[in-house]
Amino acid sequence: MTTLDVVFVLLGVVAVGAAVLVVTTRQLVHAALWLVVSFGALAGGYLMLTAEFVAWVQVLIYVGAVVVLLLFGIMLTRAPIGRSADLDSGNRWAALAVALATAGVLVTVLVRGFRTAYAPLDVAGQGAAKPLGESVFRIWVLPFEVLSVLLLAALVGAIVLSRREI
């Protein structure tokens, strides 16, 4: 276990712990703030995996935009500040059973499948902006353009949904 592995495992523990707090906390605003911690730790994990451009995009879009959007949603739906007792529904125990079963199956299968897989991280700059930009605009340019059209459609849809009179 190298230093890189240790750092990644620590970041992973932080990410998973914050995620568990997101889905169990009793305060709505705290859930959004724990989401920031989870996404930030994941960005650190991407850095450890040499995917630096993805890490910065994660920080910009998830921590910067998505969480702010969710906080706006929390405020606009007049969520109570402080504890609220009715955030969990009655089928919490069934949900817990399903989640534990999912975790058990996935972890067992993945550990059995990839126990010996080793990804050497000796090539520097593999996930930097330059090689990624080259492959986005050379090979993946058609999906990129389709995605821009999708974003435009989502923008128009969000405006149409949130206007009072059309």
Added chain:
Amino acid sequence: MHLVYPVVVAALLFSAGVYGVLARRNAILVLMSAELMLNAVNLNLVAFDVWLRDRLHGGQVLTLFTIVIAAAEVGLGLAIVLLVFRNRETIDIDSLQTLQESREGE
């Protein structure tokens, strides 16, 4: 780096997201849990891209696309949630039962 660590972290994140989607009643919390599941998938994509040394950087580019789609999804989802809140004064998923099948054949 051993591939087991990122893959197991992604599996645990995904399970936390599954629990949140199933157990929460507030629609915004359900959206947050869906984001957690998407992040787990992203971590898997990056890890396998690094492991396979894809020359086209397929995993990382797909991660960028997934992040963009997640941003679009959360924008539209919040617009729908706000619309529901404006019409019903609640975003409690358990109480939105208009489309529910009526019991004992009413």
